[in-house]
Amino acid sequence: MGEDGAVTSAPQCPDGPTPTTRLIATDLDGTLLRDDKTVSPRTIAALAAAEEAGIEVFFVTGRPARWMDVVSDHVHGHGLAICANGAAVVDLHAGREFVQVRALQRGIALTVVEALRAAAPGTSFAVEMTTGINYEPAYPPFFKDPGARVATAEKLLAEDTDDNAAPVLKLLAHHAELTPDAFLALARSAAGAYASITRSSPTALLEISGPGVSKASTLALCCAERGISPAEVVAFGDMPNDLEMLTWAGTSYAMGNAHPDVIAAASGCTVANDEDGVALVIERILAERIAQRQA
Numbered sequence: 001m002g003e004d005g006a007v008t009s010a011p012q013c014p015d016g017p018t019p020t021t022r023l024i025a026t027d028l029d030g031t032l033l034r035d036d037k038t039v040s041p042r043t044i045a046a047l048a049a050a051e052e053a054g055i056e057v058f059f060v061t062g063r064p065a066r067w068m069d070v071v072s073d074h075v076h077g078h079g080l081a082i083c084a085n086g087a088a089v090v091d092l093h094a095g096r097e098f099v100q101v102r103a104l105q106r107g108i109a110l111t112v113v114e115a116l117r118a119a120a121p122g123t124s125f126a127v128e129m130t131t132g133i134n135y136e137p138a139y140p141p142f143f144k145d146p147g148a149r150v151a152t153a154e155k156l157l158a159e160d161t162d163d164n165a166a167p168v169l170k171l172l173a174h175h176a177e178l179t180p181d182a183f184l185a186l187a188r189s190a191a192g193a194y195a196s197i198t199r200s201s202p203t204a205l206l207e208i209s210g211p212g213v214s215k216a217s218t219l220a221l222c223c224a225e226r227g228i229s230p231a232e233v234v235a236f237g238d239m240p241n242d243l244e245m246l247t248w249a250g251t252s253y254a255m256g257n258a259h260p261d262v263i264a265a266a267s268g269c270t271v272a273n274d275e276d277g278v279a280l281v282i283e284r285i286l287a288e289r290i291a292q293r294q295a
Contacts, residue, residue, distance in 0.1 A: 020284050021055055022232040025219055025245060026278055027063040029200070030238040031255050032258050035046060037070060039174055044074055046279035049286055051076035058082060060215045062200045062207055062241050064128055064169070065096040072096070084128060085198060085241050086218035087132065087169040087209050098130055102218065103167035104195065104210040106157045112191045112208055113153045116173055119190035120183065125153035126172040133172075140174055142205075171195075171208040180204045184240065198241040207241060216244035234285065236270070236278050253281055 005027035026032045034040055047057055059071055059081040065088060068081060072092040075081060079093030089100040109127070116123045126135035134149040134156045149156060157168070175183050183204040187197050196209040223233060234248035235242075238258040246266045254263040256272035263269060270277035 007195065010044040020232060020267050021234050021251075021289075022228050023056045023058060023223060023226070024050055024234050024236075024282065025058045025060045025215075025249060026236040027215075027238060027242050027245075028059055028063060030257060030273050031242075032059070032237050032273070032278050033070065035109060039071060040276050040279070042276045043279040046276075046282040046286075047074050047078065053286055053289065055285075056226070056228075058219065060086075060219055060245060062236075064088075064133070065090045065098070065130075066132070068092055068096055072252040080222070082215060082218050084169040085196075085200075085207055085209050086213050086215045088130070092253045100128060100166050100218075100221075101169070102210055102213045104208070104213070106165075106168055108194050108210065109168055109171045109208070110154065110157050110196050112171060112173075112197075113157070115191040115194070120175055120178060120186055122175060122177065124174050126174075127153060127156045127209060128169045128172060129166040130169060133164065135172075139172075139266055140176075140203075169209075173206040173208060176205040198243075200239040214244045215242065216248040219245055220248060228237065234281070236281070237266070238273065253277070 032039065032043060050057055056077060059075065061083055062085045063083055065083050068083065068090065075092045079091050080099065081090050081092055083090050083098050087102050088098055091097045113125060124136045124138040126133055126139050132147060133145050136152055137150055173187065180199055182204060184197065184199050184206060185260050187206050191197065195211055196213050199208055201205050230248055231250035233249040235245050235252045236255065238255040240259055240261060242262060243265050246262065252266040253268045253270045255265035255270060255277050270281050
């Protein structure tokens with residue numbers, strides 16, 4: 001269940017006519033994936049049906065490329081996914097090869113670290129790069145990588161600064177005492193002028209990307225390459241890191257388990273992720289397309 005409870009009724013559709021859907025953009029955790037991190041058979045079938053009908057599907061997630069195995073078999077056609085909140089476009093058909101990287105400059109990351117240490121003492125950091133994650137000793141053991149380096153953020157960001165250094169995708173900041181939304185508001189006040197700051201975790205864990213980097217801005221680039229307008233995009237999400245994407249897309253759905261801000265921002269609402277809310281809307285889109293052809 002999300003932060004303001006589950007919605008179990010049928011999808012609430014946006015008002016007015018819906019333009020022809022050419023692309024579906026969906027978040028993963030809390031949205032397409034069930035709480036057990038699986039893709040249901042119904043959702044798998046809906047994704048395949050959408051692609052067969054000529055609708056492109058993009059997974060747009062905060063996850064790093066190395067965590068995309070859960071959906072790599074369900075990307076058809078183009079094979080691309082947008083990862084790390086827009087910092088990377090990854091080809092899942094080519095072993096998660098990076099197609100595009102929108103890096104966070106290390107100098108900017110260091111400025112953010114300094115600002116957050118001053119504004120929220122006790123903040124711990126991790127650094128997500130194209131080669132993996134490194135973290136501070138105090139950073140919580142969410143998904144510790146045995147191959148990671150452990151050091152202060154200042155040292156991790158100062159190391160390997162030559163032209164061959166692995167690009168930084170995002171900086172992660174955790175606080176053990178602040179509430180998630182309070183930490184987000186504080187961080188944006190202290191460091192929002194330097195970088196894009198958002199969150200997708202139920203804990204006080206922030207995700208910090210380069211200026212202007214978001215799910216929405218990278219999705220917009222991918223759509224522009226394909227001649228697809230925002231009006232032809234249907235997007236799904238559940239957490240604050242989805243807000244820009246949901247307001248950019250012509251039609252958007254908040255999951256029934258979504259954060260209150262997401263429900264307020266989306267143009268429609270579907271049922272919760274554990275009830276296959278994305279699949280339910282895709283099925284309706286495809287049924288409407290068939291009905292229009294038969295009319």
